[in-house]
Amino acid sequence: MSTAAISSSLEVEPRPDPEEPVARDAESESSGDRRYLVSDLCVYLEGYLPPEQVAECYRAYLFGAEAHEGQKRKSGEPYIYHPLAVARILAEMRMDYKCLIAALLHDVIEDTQIPKEQVASTFGEDVAELVDGVSKLSQIDFKSRAEAQAASLQKMLLAMTRDIRVILIKLADRLHNMRTIDAMSPEACRRISRETLDIFAPIANRLGINWIRVELEELAFAHYWPWRRRVIQRAVQKTRGSRVEMVEMVETALKRTLLQEDIHGEVEGRRKHFYGIYRKMRDKSRGFSELLDVFAFRVTVDRVDTCYRVLGLVHNLYKPVPGRFKDYIAIPKANGYQSLHTALVGPQGIQIEIQIRTEDMQRIAESGIAAHWMYKNGLQADSNPATLAADWLQNLLEMQREAGNSVEFLEHVKVDLFPDDVYVFTPKGRILSLKRGATVVDFAYAIHSDVGNSCVAARIDRRMAPLNTTLRNGQTVEIIPAPGARPNPGWLNFVVTAKARVSIRSYLKSIKLREARAFGRRLLNAELALFNGDMDRIDPDRLADYLRDANLKDVDDLFGDIGLGNRLAALVARRLVGAEGEEPVGESVPSQDAHPHSLAIRGTEGMVVSFARCCRPIPGDDITALFSPGRGIVVHRTECRNLGSLEDKKDKLLQVEWASDPEGEFSTKIRVEIGNRRGALAVVAGAIAELGSNIENVLSREKDGMTTDLEFLLLVNSRDHLARIMRRLKLVPLVTRISRVTRS
Known part of the structure; x- marks a missing residue:
């Protein structure tokens, strides 16, 4: 199958009914060549917007069509088709009319002669700010493409901190561009696909918009690694027959169990996406057969307590795999995702993964922060994606203030967008989600920059621990600060979170x-x-x-x-x-x-x-x-x-x-030739310590089987201090020669 055909097969048709979102299956959906007319958009909007707001959207379309008159996309189609498609994607997410107007106009400032002020006077300041937030920085000369890209992304992300709808428009814009990317040159396809995998798909994941993340990843995968995707696709197709039978068997067993307990719920087998399979093979060094032998199912019920009842039922039905249970209901992910995850040993020894969640949790899992507009009822305050997104955006603002330049800021954002979370507690019971591998210092900076800057020690589960200790799930961490303390440059060698790294620097x-x-x-x-x-x-x-x-x-x-x-x-x-x-x-x-x-x-x-x-x-x-x-x-x-x-x-x-009274300690090197005897190094180190010097490092080189050269990096106060140390070492019987190293 050609790259173009693969890309075409991944194109997604719009949802037919905004009230019933459906799972997107990149392989089974039809071509994305359909052109949306403004009449189609208006009919769709009438399903959830009042007539006067629909009329404003139509007026924005006329304004945009006139501004883009004569412009064409790389495919040769009129440019206005693109803003219409972006608006349709956002309409499927049930966004408000100002967001839709901004989507219809999102390229007028960047690609036409229309200034921001004209957009503001015609459609209001809010719309103008949204359009400007999505627009690239094209009026500034940059030294390189990377610098220009970083500056534009920084501008967009900072605009997002003021209004989250900026990034939703940009994600919809990137999604339609990826659906129609075949018109671009191969080099542009690879560059845009790489950027999509590095920036936009992770942002969609961070905001909890799962369906956009999945489609962006699948499209980018098809164009960045087309051969790898075709190999995985063919392998999946070969195993489809036997898998269908196994999925039907497990679905039937799960449905029968729910029915016996009078629990109303939906059970469905979940297909693994090609990029998800590839990423697990790459990151976890697993073989293809290992991943394809895992069957995944989702059980959706009405209430939270029912989720835990179903968990007990499936654990009675099949044997659970130890250590594979995760409770994301009690401790939601950073993007608001909630669900129970468990792994079971199913029929014929086949491994089964089951997710159990409520209908509201399913909506949030698919739509993330967009659920703030789509389903305003039933969201828990502590897991509301809008609240969690606001916390992340606040971190972005802090990183922007402390980063040296746009390129450095973008690199820190990339680090922050790929969390593999670990959950730890403050002494007051607050849960913090940190990147896996995070240390005590990362935890301190997650609380507040001032706490991180002044931390000198910590207690983990009431026991003292070094600042470079790697944290594990469920630990309670207490930071011990000290007035006048300040960050150590050595912390940069072990911190893993972007906020800690930026704050220290x-x-x-x-x-x-x-x-x-x-x-x-x-x-x-x-x-x-x-x-x-x-x-x-x-x-x-x-x-x-x-x-x-x-x-x-x-x-x-x-x-x-x-x-x-x-x-x-x-x-x-x-x-x-x-x-x-x-x-x-x-x-x-x-x-x-x-x-x-x-x-x-x-x-x-x-x-x-x-x-x-x-x-x-x-x-x-x-x-x-x-x-x-x-x-x-x-x-x-x-x-x-x-x-x-x-x-x-x-x-x-x-x-x-x-100066006549220099202060502090200064590093210097000495070389000591010593006879090969057990405990000789300890004797020399003890003699150095007697005279108040600290050993920073020691290197050992065997010379002739009888003697060894020891090279010490010491901290001394002065030349006289070093001379006293060398005189003391000459008294050690095993030492045959000693000298200062003056050249490295």
């Missing part, structure tokens, strides 16, 4: 900026001292002129630029004091011989001063620093060979010296 950036400003002020004052001045004595008018010429907002931005190495303090000082021979901003600073003043390094400058790993300088060493734009300065030992290779960049060098 944002906080570290703010710390780095504060440290850069303080350090930049020190650098500038050190240069001004050469002219017998300091910042307090600089002429305010001259300073204001410089800030304007340098396009800086205020003096704090100037200090930050200097501290991060983006602007050289020597040049800034010359400009501010009006010294002879001043150079324009951005030119090379003269050699250090012309500026003999040295900057004192205390070791407490923070992230804007780093110590080179190639030579690992410690207090007492002769040192020189190198400007590194964006990082600040990197301190080397003066004899470091990496400095010698930078003769052509003398303007980046900065003369520095150690």
Whole structure:
């Protein structure tokens, strides 16, 4: 079967009756070539909208048809067919008339000469905001397609936080584009399909709109991996005969059991979708036969208590598989999905999966947040998809505020869209849903960013636990904060949730900026001292002129630029004091011989001063620093060979010296040659600990069978401290040689 034929077979006809949603079967549905007329749409809308609102939708169609006059799609059909089809999809979801109007006009701002203001004056501000939220950023020049895509998606997602209908329109738009994607080039098909699998299908899943998610995945699968889909499709078709008999046997047994207990419910076998089969084969490393041997059924009843009665009945009918029961009624999924899931050993040893839910739960499972418009009665407050979506959107806003740029934001959103949830409790009994693999730190940030920033320890089920502990279902987690605590950069190595990662990076950036400003002020004052001045004595008018010429907002931005190495303090000082021979901003600073003043390094400058790993300088060493734009300065030992290779960049060098009372600990390496004896490493480590040094890392290399080289990465206070450690190690009988490692 050709790719086009597969795509065509996945096209979905509209629901014939909005009151009775039906399950979408991508393989059994007919072609999507049908063209919707505006009269068809209006007749459909009359089934649930008042006449005056239907008339407004028709007026929007006329407006859109005129705006798109002469435009055609890649397939050659008039462009207005696309907005009509998008509106029809939303009508099937029983969306309100303003959403339908925005759907009919969703491309007029982006693809025609109609401005947002005209849409607002004609149809109202709400409609204009919806249309603008769906429109791409086409008026801005971007460096790459990825940046443009990220910025447009960021704009759409932020508009979604103001009005969730933005994403519903975009999902309907993407669904119709995928149904008609055959007109695109093969490269465009693959790119759009990949984007659909990465972004839009997961968003539909996150909002609980299952039927859209399934169809998007099936269509994208057919165009991104057409050969893989055909292989799975053929394999499914070969096993269809025997499967039909087994499904009928189990359905009959389940229906008979319900009838005997006078329970009214519906039983239906569920077919596995091709992409779902492929994803499980890929993610769980299962063979095709393993997945096809699992039969799935859904039992739909009237009330929640009946769900649990049915659970007991099916467990009596067939033997349950231990560890395979999940209660999503008591603990709903993040998108509001509720159901009981259980696995059973059926007839002939065949595995059976059964989902048990109420009719309301089934509606929410299919429509998700759209159930907020479709079925406004019977939704529980704690599982209302609209409420859960609002929580997710609030997280999106926090990520947007703290992300560095649109590409970084989009990557964090992708992480957030693929949850494999674990459910844990707060001490007060609140349930939090986190991505599987989440740690204590992820939990702390899920509560609030301030809690995450200040956490220092935790109790899991009343026992103390490290912050990198991976959480398991059902655990109760209590965060222990401390005033003045702040995130550790090492947390980024184990957190898995997007919110935690963005919050940590944002906080570290703010710390780095504060440290850069303080350090930049020190650098500038050190240069001004050469002219017998300091910042307090600089002429305010001259300073204001410089800030304007340098396009800086205020003096704090100037200090930050200097501290991060983006602007050289020597040049800034010359400009501010009006010294002879001043150079324009951005030119090379003269050699250090012309500026003999040295900057004192205390070791407490923070992230804007780093110590080179190639030579690992410690207090007492002769040192020189190198400007590194964006990082600040990197301190080397003066004899470091990496400095010698930078003769052509003398303007980046900065003369520095150690302060008289440096603080903190500094890493350095020593190499110890030791005889091969049992317990030798413990003896050496004990000697190092005696002198108050901490071992960060140790490497062992056997030399000749008689001796071993041990390379220790130590934390020391100074060169004198290191010398005391080395003298102590020479007293260890097994040690034959010891030296400091000065080159890496």
